[in-house]
Amino acid sequence: MSVVRALVLVFAAACSGGCATTLTPAAYRTFDAESASEGELDFHGLPLESGQLVVSDSGDPDSLLMSLLGEQYTPYGHAGILSIEAGKAYVYEGYALLWPFMNGPPTDAMRGRIRRVTLEQYISRQRVTAIFDPAASVDKAAVVAYARARHEDGTEFDPYFDWRDHTRLYCTEFAALALHAGGQPLPAPVRVRDNASLRVALDWLKVQAPEIVTAGSLTQAAERVALVSRRLTAREVEAYFAAKRELHRRFTDDQKIGNIWSWTWRGLQLRPQIEAFLEASSLWPHETAADLADDWLGAFAQPVG
Amino acid sequence: MSRALLMAVTLAILSGCFTLPREVASELEPVAHHRQDHFHKP
Numbered sequence: 001m002s003v004v005r006a007l008v009l010v011f012a013a014a015c016s017g018g019c020a021t022t023l024t025p026a027a028y029r030t031f032d033a034e035s036a037s038e039g040e041l042d043f044h045g046l047p048l049e050s051g052q053l054v055v056s057d058s059g060d061p062d063s064l065l066m067s068l069l070g071e072q073y074t075p076y077g078h079a080g081i082l083s084i085e086a087g088k089a090y091v092y093e094g095y096a097l098l099w100p101f102m103n104g105p106p107t108d109a110m111r112g113r114i115r116r117v118t119l120e121q122y123i124s125r126q127r128v129t130a131i132f133d134p135a136a137s138v139d140k141a142a143v144v145a146y147a148r149a150r151h152e153d154g155t156e157f158d159p160y161f162d163w164r165d166h167t168r169l170y171c172t173e174f175a176a177l178a179l180h181a182g183g184q185p186l187p188a189p190v191r192v193r194d195n196a197s198l199r200v201a202l203d204w205l206k207v208q209a210p211e212i213v214t215a216g217s218l219t220q221a222a223e224r225v226a227l228v229s230r231r232l233t234a235r236e237v238e239a240y241f242a243a244k245r246e247l248h249r250r251f252t253d254d255q256k257i258g259n260i261w262s263w264t265w266r267g268l269q270l271r272p273q274i275e276a277f278l279e280a281s282s283l284w285p286h287e288t289a290a291d292l293a294d295d296w297l298g299a300f301a302q303p304v305g
Numbered sequence: 306m307s308r309a310l311l312m313a314v315t316l317a318i319l320s321g322c323f324t325l326p327r328e329v330a331s332e333l334e335p336v337a338h339h340r341q342d343h344f345h346k347p
Contacts, residue, residue: 197332200328200329200332201329201332204326204328204329247344250343251343252343256332256333256335256336256342257332258332258333258334258335259343259345261333262333263330263333271335273345273346297343297344298342298344298345298346298347300343
């Protein structure tokens with residue numbers, strides 16, 4: 001746990017407890033409605049409805065870890081459920097804070113519950129936020145009823161990401177069960193990668209579940225209705241996700257986590273060449289993210305078998 | 306907000322005491338030979 005991260009977390013907690021956030025769409029490079037439907041609420045031009053799925057990528061080093069953790073790549077690392085209440089948009093999400101600790105893994109010191117934040121507050125924490133309409137067969141009123149119920153009964157956050165135990169919920173597990181309450185089949189969990197270096201870290205964190213539910217698995221049967229990013233254009237968002245997918249492809253079972261991340265006084269950090277590669281934010285002048293990575297990170301051929 | 310500040314100071318003090326276990330710190334070092342590193346241009 002770094003000092004900076006601790007300060008950020010505490011101020012984030014303070015803000016979510018009451019500070020006002022003013023969202024100005026003009027300050028965003030992407031604030032796109034991708035559906036012609038009117039929705040229940042016009043949120044600065046975005047058509048929102050209770051029971052929609054909100055997914056996001058914060059751009060933090062640990063967010064990249066979530067994208068690379070499973071055998072299948074996922075562009076988004078976090079998820080929540082949208083709710084319109086008294087004309088205002090909120091997101092229910094599984095969220096935890098890291099409390100002071102002297103020893104043991106940080107997961108032992110994480111405390112959180114299913115909480116409710118305004119959509120403005122949610123978006124302000126993310127590099128990319130997308131909103132998805134579940135399949136038409138899903139009862140969105142039942143989805144949001146489940147979300148509100150878990151908030152009201154104080155369901156705890158699961159820092160060990162164990163899909164097999166639903167008494168505590170991590171963010172994507174919570175969203176998956178909410179959608180399931182509305183009739184959507186449960187997603188197929190994704191196997192955690194068989195990477196020895198990653199396993200050392202996961203064992204320390206006490207993350208023993210062989211499978212996880214990823215945000216990517218939640219969006220498969222859904223239709224994206226909105227895309228928001230303060231720093232990236234819609235095209236740059238796609239290029240950024242393609243770059244992360246390339247990192248996933250290169251993170252083969254023989255790779256050390258230290259090839260991507262380092263540990264400093266600021267906590268978990270991306271190695272400079274990884275950060276620079278992701279910050280390129282555009283494939284130009286390359287055709288694909290693989291070509292760009294060959295230039296920035298060196299040539300790589302997919303192992304056979 | 307004052308409670309948050311107090312918590313921040315407490316966290317900052319305590320966070321300075323924390324170090325990674327040796328086996329985890331070792332994994333967070335890059336490999337010595339770039340040919341084994343798919344994320345570093347030789």
